[in-house]
Amino acid sequence: MVGDYLRLTNGIIRRSDNILIPTDPGNRDFQEYQAWLEAGNAPDELPPPTPAENLATNIQVRNSLLGIATLAIDPLKDAIDLDIATENDGAMLGAWKLYRVLVNRTDLNVLDPTWPTQPI
Numbered sequence: 001m002v003g004d005y006l007r008l009t010n011g012i013i014r015r016s017d018n019i020l021i022p023t024d025p026g027n028r029d030f031q032e033y034q035a036w037l038e039a040g041n042a043p044d045e046l047p048p049p050t051p052a053e054n055l056a057t058n059i060q061v062r063n064s065l066l067g068i069a070t071l072a073i074d075p076l077k078d079a080i081d082l083d084i085a086t087e088n089d090g091a092m093l094g095a096w097k098l099y100r101v102l103v104n105r106t107d108l109n110v111l112d113p114t115w116p117t118q119p120i
Contacts, residue, residue: 005033005043012043048111058108065115069100072119095119 006013012021012033021029037043049057076093079085102116 004036004041006046007043008046051109054111055108058106058110058113061113061115062103062106062108065103065118066100068118069096069103072096073100092119 004015006015008020011023012030013019014021014029014033019029021027021033024030048054073093073096076085076089076096079089080093096119099116099119106113106115
């Protein structure tokens with residue numbers, strides 16, 4: 001019956017008891033779900049987030065990525081300030097600063113932003 005299950009990105013919700021079923025072939029509940037699908041049923045899809053929910057999520061991701069960048073930048077700046085930087089520190093500092101700027105310029109209003117790749 002349609003409406004019995006809700007498909008999420010990380011599993012399935014069985015609506016009768018609100019249990020999250022992992023997508024694990026060895027899980028009995030997942031096996032029952034697969035049989036339910038094979039019988040011609042279809043799960044409900046998770047509704048898209050509202051614009052406010054999407055923005056809030058993207059702000060959290062952005063802030064996390066900016067924090068990662070700052071944690072990488074600060075020791076590189078310290079090494080340069082203390083004149084103990086390695087040959088690679090200056091290049092890495094530039095790469096992390098560019099990354100931080102690009103993260104900050106990412107459009108947070110789109111549904112699935114393309115985040116820049118972190119320097120290696």
